[in-house]
Amino acid sequence: MARPLVLLTLALLLASGLYLLAGLGPRWQFVLTLRATRLAGLVLVGVAVAVATVLFQTVARNRILTPQIMGLDALFVLLQTALVAGLGPVGFALLSGPARFTLETSALVLAALLLFGTLLGRGASDIPRMILTGIILGVLFRALSGFLARVMDPNAFAVVQAESAASFGRIEPALLPVAAAVTLAVVVAALWLAPRLDVLALGRVAAVSLGLRHDEMVLAVLALVAVLVAVATALVGPLAFLGLIVVALARPLAGSDRHLPLLVTAMLLGALVLVAGQTVFERALGQQSTLPAVVEFLGGLVFLGLLLKGRIR
Amino acid sequence: MIEMNGVNHSIGRAAILQDITATLPRGRITALIGPNGAGKSTLLSLIARLEPVQQGQIRVEGLDIGQSDSRELARRLAILPQNAGVMSRLRVRELVGFGRWPHHQGRPGPADRRKVDEAMARLALTDLADRFLDQLSGGQRQRAHLAMTLAQDTDWLLLDEPLAALDMAHARALMAELAALRDAGRSVVMVLHEINHAAAWADHVLAMKGGRIHAEGTPAEVFTPGVLEPLYDMPLRIAQFEGRPMVLHHL
Numbered sequence: 049m050a051r052p053l054v055l056l057t058l059a060l061l062l063a064s065g066l067y068l069l070a071g072l073g074p075r076w077q078f079v080l081t082l083r084a085t086r087l088a089g090l091v092l093v094g095v096a097v098a099v100a101t102v103l104f105q106t107v108a109r110n111r112i113l114t115p116q117i118m119g120l121d122a123l124f125v126l127l128q129t130a131l132v133a134g135l136g137p138v139g140f141a142l143l144s145g146p147a148r149f150t151l152e153t154s155a156l157v158l159a160a161l162l163l164f165g166t167l168l169g170r171g172a173s174d175i176p177r178m179i180l181t182g183i184i185l186g187v188l189f190r191a192l193s194g195f196l197a198r199v200m201d202p203n204a205f206a207v208v209q210a211e212s213a214a215s216f217g218r219i220e221p222a223l224l225p226v227a228a229a230v231t232l233a234v235v236v237a238a239l240w241l242a243p244r245l246d247v248l249a250l251g252r253v254a255a256v257s258l259g260l261r262h263d264e265m266v267l268a269v270l271a272l273v274a275v276l277v278a279v280a281t282a283l284v285g286p287l288a289f290l291g292l293i294v295v296a297l298a299r300p301l302a303g304s305d306r307h308l309p310l311l312v313t314a315m316l317l318g319a320l321v322l323v324a325g326q327t328v329f330e331r332a333l334g335q336q337s338t339l340p341a342v343v344e345f346l347g348g349l350v351f352l353g354l355l356l357k358g359r360i361r
Numbered sequence: 362m363i364e365m366n367g368v369n370h371s372i373g374r375a376a377i378l379q380d381i382t383a384t385l386p387r388g389r390i391t392a393l394i395g396p397n398g399a400g401k402s403t404l405l406s407l408i409a410r411l412e413p414v415q416q417g418q419i420r421v422e423g424l425d426i427g428q429s430d431s432r433e434l435a436r437r438l439a440i441l442p443q444n445a446g447v448m449s450r451l452r453v454r455e456l457v458g459f460g461r462w463p464h465h466q467g468r469p470g471p472a473d474r475r476k477v478d479e480a481m482a483r484l485a486l487t488d489l490a491d492r493f494l495d496q497l498s499g500g501q502r503q504r505a506h507l508a509m510t511l512a513q514d515t516d517w518l519l520l521d522e523p524l525a526a527l528d529m530a531h532a533r534a535l536m537a538e539l540a541a542l543r544d545a546g547r548s549v550v551m552v553l554h555e556i557n558h559a560a561a562w563a564d565h566v567l568a569m570k571g572g573r574i575h576a577e578g579t580p581a582e583v584f585t586p587g588v589l590e591p592l593y594d595m596p597l598r599i600a601q602f603e604g605r606p607m608v609l610h611h612l
Contacts, residue, residue: 097409201529235529241469243466244460244467246459247459250442250456250459251442252411253409253411253440253442253443254440254442254459254506254509256409256410256411256431256440257409257435257438257439257440257442257510257513258432258435258459258460258462258463258513259431259432259433259434259435259436259462259463260431261431262461299450302451305450305451306455
């Protein structure tokens, strides 16, 4: 194993240990259970977002895009707004955690596949058109949920606001087994596909010339991305820039554009950023701010930096 | 050989190719020439299976490209890509190594490594083997891509305007390299805009206009005022230089 990977693994173990054990206090069994649950959620989200971003950037042939640019987070918010508007705040609260999770995940995956499916009807070759369509759909979804929010009653709107902001505090323990199983399956698939992803990243002409079934591969990879985004978004809410920041840092660390080292590095780094960040916020800063806000702020800076350095490709 | 039979292609309502029936010979350099919008690049991308064949049939060494397994075709037909996609942090040796992918599907053996070394040596890339692609000049990068298609070890090599980004010296070197490959038994099909390169190096010329085949034959047969003037809709003088036609299109 390469040295950066060893260091990342050690750092992740250290951060996890600190998060679990620092300042336990007398009622440690209760606190430890609570923390272990949240730790598992953080690791899952970090891994899911990192892998989704690597896969998406390979398909989109672009290093400043995240799956959120396809309008997936906006679709998630619209979905929840519609759910609250349809069921009312009481009905929404009555729907059990795993049921809501399954509903949201399958709806997101279905919508994403429908979106990609129609876009890919003409062939996956037209990636810029796909991304433009994604941006336009994102605006449409946001406008629709804004409209719904305006016509619904204020109590329901308060529920929507609480649900649609990203938060690591609201990870529900009941969701974790399902989310973990799904994420594990997708990550194994991505690692297994790594050599093919390398060929895909060479561009369409090279990939076809080398005998890769390019268009089918693009569709399969996009489906994996949709599942991962659905998992992460349903667990903690929309996170536009976490993937960008993690993958931008992972590329130089991995020292190669090959997918096997890149995926593993990005996964470890994604989990590390969330666990270490949350440890600092909960233990050192006494919850003065929220981690999503800081990750998004730093991610925005990385995004601007990449743009200004001209690293579009 | 590559046989095209009744190939029609349209985008929306615009007919791009109409009733193309032709045979491209084995062991030769075939040049596709013609004015802009003649359908040369479309025809090449159909042969390369980058676009699906809408109507008609294209067969490479007897394999129908619409029906055959893409991996099977990848062992017979290689296409020179114009750029490396997003993989800029890729060493020359790694890129050339991808050429062996149709043969080993991710598990290279000693024979694959030998072919990669041979392809790099042939294109004078051995000294650059450990350089990253983004540290190469445009001409070197194209050579690295050509080495990848060489390592693929196919009978057929397709190139779409390979001279577009090259200066005179690199353009001539590339054509000479392709001629050497032809002499080694490979078959080359290329879209060429620089008509005198076609006149000097091609064995077989397919002239296209308005989506149809305008003329077909050896350079001596095609490079005559009677064929080329209606092809390009301009008066042309054609000289002979060392037994090859030379089109004085700039005068």
